[in-house]
Amino acid sequence: MQHHGPPAGTANPHLHSSAPHPAPKQTARIYLRGSHLFAEQRAALASSTASGPVPAQSLPPASSSHSAAASLALASSALAPSAEAQSMDPRSIHPDIHVIIDVFPEWATVCGIRHDFWSPEIFKLFVVTGTHGEVIKLRLGNNHFTGSIPRELGRIVSLNELDLYKNSLSGSIPPEIGDLVNLTELSLYQNELSGSIPPELGKLVNLTELNLSINNLSGPIPPELGSLVGLTRLNLYNNQLSGQIPDLSRMVNLSRLGLYENKLSGPFPVELCALTSLTKLNLYSNQLSGPLPPEIGNMINLTELKLHYNQFTGSIPKEFGKLTQLSVLSLNSNQLTGEIPVELAQLRMLVRIDLSLNGLTMPPPQEVLFAFHNAPTCNLKQREPKRKLDNLQSSGSGGPSGSA
Numbered sequence: 286m287q288h289h290g291p292p293a294g295t296a297n298p299h300l301h302s303s304a305p306h307p308a309p310k311q312t313a314r315i316y317l318r319g320s321h322l323f324a325e326q327r328a329a330l331a332s333s334t335a336s337g338p339v340p341a342q343s344l345p346p347a348s349s350s351h352s353a354a355a356s357l358a359l360a361s362s363a364l365a366p367s368a369e370a371q372s373m374d375p376r377s378i379h380p381d382i383h384v385i386i387d388v389f390p391e392w393a394t395v396c397g398i399r400h401d402f403w404s405p406e407i408f409k410l411f412v413v414t415g416t417h418g419e420v421i422k423l424r425l426g427n428n429h430f431t432g433s434i435p436r437e438l439g440r441i442v443s444l445n446e447l448d449l450y451k452n453s454l455s456g457s458i459p460p461e462i463g464d465l466v467n468l469t470e471l472s473l474y475q476n477e478l479s480g481s482i483p484p485e486l487g488k489l490v491n492l493t494e495l496n497l498s499i500n501n502l503s504g505p506i507p508p509e510l511g512s513l514v515g516l517t518r519l520n521l522y523n524n525q526l527s528g529q530i531p532d533l534s535r536m537v538n539l540s541r542l543g544l545y546e547n548k549l550s551g552p553f554p555v556e557l558c559a560l561t562s563l564t565k566l567n568l569y570s571n572q573l574s575g576p577l578p579p580e581i582g583n584m585i586n587l588t589e590l591k592l593h594y595n596q597f598t599g600s601i602p603k604e605f606g607k608l609t610q611l612s613v614l615s616l617n618s619n620q621l622t623g624e625i626p627v628e629l630a631q632l633r634m635l636v637r638i639d640l641s642l643n644g645l646t647m648p649p650p651q652e653v654l655f656a657f658h659n660a661p662t663c664n665l666k667q668r669e670p671k672r673k674l675d676n677l678q679s680s681g682s683g684g685p686s687g688s689a
Contacts, residue, residue, distance in 0.1 A: 419443035426450040426472060433457075434473075439464035446470045450496070453477055458497070460485040468492055474520065475499040482521075484509040496520040498543065506531050506544075514538070522546050522567070530568075534559045545591065546570045553597070558583050565589040569615065572596060577621075582607040591615040593639065601645070603628040610634055617641040617664065624648045625665070637662040644668060 413422035420441050430452040438447070439461030445468055454476040462471070463485025469492060478500040486495070487509025495513065498520045505528030506521065513519075514535045520543040529551035530544065539560050549571040557566070558580035566587060574596040581590075582604025590611060597619040605614075606628025612635060621643040632638075641664040 413446075415443060421467075422446040422448075424448045426452070428452055430454055434459055434462075434478075436461045438462065441465070442467060444468055445491070448472045449476070451475045455479065457481070458483055458486075458502075462486065463488045465489065466491065470494045472496045473500070478502060480504075482507055482510070482526075486510060487512045489513065490515065492516055493538075494518045498522045498524065500524055502526060504528070506549075508532065511535055517541070519543070530554045530557070530573075532556045536560060538562055541565045543567045544571070548572060550574065552576075553578055553581075553592075555580055560584065561586060563587060564610075567591045568595070570594040574598065576600075577602055577616075579604040581605065584608065585610065587611055588634075589613040593617045593619065595619055597621060600624070601626055601629075601640075605629060606631045608632065613637045615639045617643065619643055621645055635660040639664045641666045642668055 413420070413424070415421045421443055423441070423444060423446070426448040427450065430449070432454065433456035434449065434454055436459040438444075439459065442465060444465050447462075447465065447468060447470070450472040451474070454473075455478065457480030458473065458478055460483040463483060465471075466488060468489050471486075471489065471492060472494070474496045475498070478497070479502065481504035482497065482502055484507040487507060489495075490512060492513050493515050495510075495516060496518070499522070502521070502524040503526065506526055508531040510519075511532050512535065515538060516536050517538050518541045519533075519536070519539060520541070522543040523546040526544070526547040526549060528549065530549055532554065533539070533542070534556035537560065540562055542557075542560075542563060542565070545567045546569075549568070550573065552575035553568075553573060555578045557563075558578060561584060563584055564586050566584070567589065569591045570593075572595065573592075576599035577592070577597055579602040582602065584590075585607060587608050588610050590608065591613065593615040594617075597616070599621065600623030601616065601621060603626040606626065608614075609631060611632050614632070614635060614637070617639040618641070621640075622645065624646050625640060625648060627648050629638075638660050639662070645665075645667055647665075
């Protein structure tokens with residue numbers, strides 16, 4: 286960011302001009318990128334004046350000679366808070382603010398909280414408070430924070446939303462997060478978190494959304510997560526999780542389950558088939574094995590079923606034909622055998638079907654192939670030519686190609 290203000294040590298003519306200017310309406314958003322503080326400022330006159338608008342001030346990026354505190358001091362002088370704002374002491378508002386200030390000495394800067402700089406406009410961009418001043422939402426996602434998640438966060442028990450996604454946070458998830466029993470949303474995805482998922486997260490019984498995806502988490506999925514009966518979305522994908530999928534059958538409100546791109550093993554858990562509210566089930570790119578249970582056909586609200594890149598064996602259950610809401614069915618790159626069930630012809634909502642790279646064969650009725658003609662993407666090509674499959678796909682008799 287280029288510095289358009291006066292040189293260091295030089296008075297800013299816009300801040301110290303002898304000509305009076307009406308107080309500008311201030312808005313600001315401050316980001317902390319690692320230990321560097323950046324500011325984006327915009328000042329606009331509350332009403333038109335003959336002297337014209339007050340130019341917006343810009344801050345240079347912090348360097349080795351500009352600490353976060355020094356950069357904040359520049360921001361404080363440039364923004365010139367009102368007398369009302371200056372008279373506020375954030376520590377007198379609510380004890381929750383103590384945690385943010387004391388535990389997040391740099392993160393607190395993002396919220397605009399300092400003894401010498403108190404901007405409600407900045408604060409409300411990142412923190413939502415309740416009627417008594419307690420912190421109920423902490424929204425610090427999509428920044429460049431580094432370091433670990435402080436354990437002391439568990440002291441802000443009033444929190445119902447904690448968003449730390451898309452940062453560069455590392456280390457393990459503190460088990461103290463499990464003390465935030467009022468949380469309804471926990472988003473820690475796309476960081477560099479490692480270690481196991483704390484079983485203490487199973488105490489967050491009010492959660493509706495849990496997203497820990499795109500990290501380096503390892504170990505098993507704790508069975509305690511099965512107690513989160515209010516969850517509507519559970520995303521743990523793109524980690525290094527291993528072991529079997531635990532019993533999640535109590536999550537009767539779950540609509541989306543993403544466990545793909547891990548190292549999960551064992552059979553397809555039959556208990557999942559009780560989750561009739563599921564619309565998207567993505568378990569692909571794991572090491573799951575064994576047969577596909579026919580009970581999958583009970584999940585009648587599924588619109589997306591992706592089980593590819595696993596080690597499933599046996600035949601495709603004919604009960605899949607009951608999944609009439611399916612738009613995407615991916616079973617490719619497994620070890621499935623037997624005939625493609627004619628019941629799949631009932632899946633009229635399909636826009637993509639991929640059964641390729643298995644050991645499947647076509648059933649005698651050729652109509653099952655042409656039943657997929659509404660699917661823009663249809664791939665039935667197997668590892669080895671089987672019976673009439675290649676002839677049917679190359680005949681071009683109005684049906685889809687083998688790999689559209």
